[in-house]
Amino acid sequence: xxxxxxxxxxxxxxxxxxxxxxxxxxxxxxxxxxxxxxxxxxxxxxxxxxxxxxxxxxxxxxxxxxxxxxxxxxxxxxxxxxxxxxxxxxxxxxxxxxxxxxxxxxxxxxxxxxxxxxxxxxxxxxxxxxxxxxxxxxxxxxxxxxxxxxxxxxxxxxxxxxxxxxxxxxxxxxxxxxxxxxxxxxxxxxxxxxxxxxxxxxxxxxxxxxxxxxxxxxxxxxxxxxxxxxxxxxxxxxxxxxxxxxxxxxxxxxxxxxxxxxxxxxxxxxxxxxxxxxxxxxxxxxxxxxxxxxxxxxxxxxxxxxxxxxxxxxxxxxxxxxxxxx
Numbered sequence: 001x002x003x004x005x006x007x008x009x010x011x012x013x014x015x016x017x018x019x020x021x022x023x024x025x026x027x028x029x030x031x032x033x034x035x036x037x038x039x040x041x042x043x044x045x046x047x048x049x050x051x052x053x054x055x056x057x058x059x060x061x062x063x064x065x066x067x068x069x070x071x072x073x074x075x076x077x078x079x080x081x082x083x084x085x086x087x088x089x090x091x092x093x094x095x096x097x098x099x100x101x102x103x104x105x106x107x108x109x110x111x112x113x114x115x116x117x118x119x120x121x122x123x124x125x126x127x128x129x130x131x132x133x134x135x136x137x138x139x140x141x142x143x144x145x146x147x148x149x150x151x152x153x154x155x156x157x158x159x160x161x162x163x164x165x166x167x168x169x170x171x172x173x174x175x176x177x178x179x180x181x182x183x184x185x186x187x188x189x190x191x192x193x194x195x196x197x198x199x200x201x202x203x204x205x206x207x208x209x210x211x212x213x214x215x216x217x218x219x220x221x222x223x224x225x226x227x228x229x230x231x232x233x234x235x236x237x238x239x240x241x242x243x244x245x246x247x248x249x250x251x252x253x254x255x256x257x258x259x260x261x262x263x264x265x266x267x268x269x270x271x272x273x274x275x276x277x278x279x280x281x282x283x284x285x286x287x288x289x290x291x292x293x294x295x296x297x298x299x300x301x302x303x304x305x306x307x308x309x310x311x312x313x314x315x316x317x318x319x320x321x322x323x324x325x326x
Contacts, residue, residue: 039321042070042084044260046316051088054200054230055249055270056277057306058099060091060285068101080107082118090124093151093158093284097126105168116170120186122163129160131238139195139236151284154302158282159238162192172204180206184228195236196244202228218258225252232280242295245276247307260324264314274303281306 044067050057051064058064068086075081083104090099105118129145140159150157166188173181182204191198206224213221232244253266272280275291283304291303319325 038074040072040074041321042068042072042318044068044316044318046314048312048314050310050312051090052251052268052310052312054228055247055251055268055307056272056281057310058088058090058092061306061310062091064089078109081105082107091285092124092127092162093156093282094124094127094129094160094162096124096162099124112174114172114174116172117168119165119167121165124162127158127160127162129158131157131159133157134238138238140193140238151282153284154278154286154289155298155300156278156282156284156302157239158284159193162194164188164190164193166198178208178210180208182206191232194239194244195234197231197233199231200228202226220257222255222257223253224255226250242279244280245272245293245295247272247276253312260317260319262314262316262318264312264316266312266314267309268312269309270307272307274305274308275301277307278302278304 045065046067047063047065049063050061051059051066066086066088068084070082070084072080072082081104084102086101088099088101090096100123101120102123103118103120105116107114107116109115128148129140129142130148130151131140131145132149134141134145134157140161142160144160166186168184168186170184171182175181184200184202184204186198186200188198190196204224204226206222209221209223211220227248227250229246229248231246234241234243247270249268249270251266251268253264255262255264257263270277273291273293274288275293275296277283278286278291279293279295281304283302283306286302286304288303288305289300292301296302
């Protein structure tokens with residue numbers, strides 16, 4: 001019996017009072033971390049006075065409009081997967097309706113180094129074939145080639161389908177808040193479906209002005225440039241097994257930003273002569289003649305201005321769901 005009283009006393013001494021007797025502080029549970037979706041979406045549109053691709057006019061030195069949409073998945077803060085699609089208005093010798101782009105890749109980041117690896121497809125639907133001398137069995141041959149003959153103004157020839165794809169690798173080194181340097185490499189086994197391989201390498205540099213330069217206006221500015229070199233192989237039989245001319249291209253410009261908008265002024269040029277430019281592009285508009293080269297060896301030797309110097313103005317808007325649509 002004595003044991004019972006001792007145990008009861010010990011239990012009573014160790015038992016806290018009821019809540020009705022003493023109010024105990026209640027510790028709130030820690031707040032749940034905010035959910036951040038791994039998905040993001042980038043999209044935008046642009047209008048330019050002259051659509052240039054590696055220094056060569058894609059819109060016959062006329063204005064062009066474009067748009068794109070790019071879903072992104074952030075595996076980690078330093079690893080992103082993406083796919084994308086876009087379109088641009090063009091003026092090609094084969095009368096293609098537009099340029100349609102599809103692409104995808106991976107973007108790993110290591111501190112100040114941002115990499116980008118992927119594959120890019122360029123599609124040109126709605127084209128026609130021009131080549132009065134095309135023979136059955138040649139790449140790109142169709143009866144339409146014979147019916148259309150050569151291009152009417154200058155006798156150039158072109159395939160119906162110029163679609164092709166490239167593999168690419170890029171890296172950008174963010175030196176500091178103002179300076180970024182980059183390097184790019186692209187490779188296609190058949191550039192513009194010509195049968196000629198294409199390898200393009202370039203270096204880029206960009207200086208972004210400090211925000212203090214423009215006070216509280218929200219306006220930003222940058223100066224950027226690129227120098228690249230395009231190595232080209234030998235075409236297939238449709239184009240006469242021609243070795244296209246390798247060439248250098250460069251551009252430099254200044255841009256101004258405000259919120260999601262960018263206004264860019266740029267100078268672009270290449271090392272291609274008018275004759276070699278014509279051999280590579282098949283320019284359907286040129287009526288300039290007398291520019292013979294090893295690649296442009298068929299009289300009357302037309303020459304194209306599509307690869308020459310140009311001043312370009314581009315206005316664009318670029319948004320991402322995470323930053324602009326919250």
